Amino acid sequence: MKSVTSHPPPPQREESSEGSRRAFAATVRLAVPDGQTFSMHAGGSAVIERSSAMQPTRPPGAQKAGENVSRPTQKAKVAVLMATYEGQHYLAEQLESLSAQTHSNWAVWASDDRSKDFTRAILETYRQAWPDGRLSIHSGPADGFVANFLSLTCKACIEADYYAYSDQDDIWEADKLARAVRWLDSVPAHIPGIYCSRTRLVDKSGHEIGLSPLFKKKPSFANSLAQNIGGGNTMVFNNAARELLREAGDNIAVVSHDWWAYMLISGCGGKVYYDPEPTLRYRQHGSNLVGMNSTWQARLKRIQMLRRGRFRNWNNCNIAALRSMSHRLTPENLEILERFDRARSMSLFPRLIELRRSGIYRQTLLGNIGLIVAAIFKKL
Secondary structure, eight states, X not given: OOSOOOOOOOOOOOOOOHHHHHHTTOOEEEEXXXXXXXXXXXXXXXXXXXXXXXXXXXXXXXXXXXXXXOOOOOSOOEEEEEEESSOTTTHHHHHHHHHTOSSOXXXXXXXXXXXXXXXXXXXXXXXXXXXXXXXXXXXXXXXXXXXXXXXXXXXXXXXXXXXXXXXXXXXXXXXXXXXXXXXXXXXXXTXXXXXXXXXXXXXXXXXXXXXXXXXXXXXXXXXXXXXXXXXXXXXXXXXXXXXXXXXXXXXXXXXXXXXXXXXXXXXXXXXXXEEXXXXXXXXXXXXXXXXXXXXXXXXXXXXXXXXXXXHHXXXXXXXXXXXXXXXXXXXXXXXXXHHHHHHTTSOHHHHHHHHHHHTOOXXXXXXXXXXXXXHHTTOO
16 A cells, blocks of 8 residues: 555636735734834835724635624635744735635634744734634744644644644745645545645745745655655645644654654655645745755755754654654555665665665655765765
8 A cells, every 4th residue: 555645736726806916915004012003014024103003804704703794614624823933024914815815714823932023913913803713822832943833733722624834924825725625625534644835935025036846756755754845834734644743742853843744644654745836925034944945055055964964863853753653654664764774874885775775765866866975975
């Protein structure tokens, strides 16, 4: 039995409503102390000024209690797991893009890691403006973004059909959740399933500067041991996948929450789908904790990290984490893990032979050349 399958792509994007288009251009003014207003503009600028407040955009079909407005019925509920920290410059634009989603049955669970800027005030303003239950605010563990996302993943009080990771500074396309839900609905409930996608790269002002790499090889556990193909900001997963992540726990030592999700879900026989259609605008700016690594400058940086043993240390962490869940791995994938781990400690030629037998691969020719070089110099 194959542990991972690649399904046919969901139907192409539907046109968003005019109201959804306007949401991206919105300027959001938030009340702050001393009668002033904190304003954030679509370009990412932020100013304090004295003016009247403008309410954030309401999600399509949403209403406050007592309003006589019909709303569409959509079966699958999506819990949006948003980790925030010092996100005042771009957070409102991301929340506006959530308001514009064509799949309207969602709720945001925001976990803030003790931000000292206006992040908490922005979240509170949207919580009050949106219908009850649309946005709840929680205190994060204040131990980095990985711990923050894992704490949300494992929070027992969050209940939904599907779960979507969300960064604080991106812009979701209007059909992002609809595309993910459409594919996840095709996965039997007892089988772990995770959706991820390509992204559209934008600068700090939201102007497009390119696309993330297009991965054409099938997702698999053998691929996940060498790289992560799905950014967490694109990931949406079902309850069976979430139960695996919860069983592993929120204090597990892993390099990143999204790479961990790809490894664990594929390793345990789940289904992974990589959507070649970009579903969000991935903002690249100086405050990114993790950015796109497809530029030549980023590649040179990765080579330096390889020389310093960073990749080997990452593998040490990932392998230890996977061993803690080895009882959940399929026999085939457990054998891949064992071969990969054995190869790392062998002498040169046996190391290369065992690595080949393990089936480990990256998505591109350059990536696979880099993998061989890392093996030669014992940096895996």
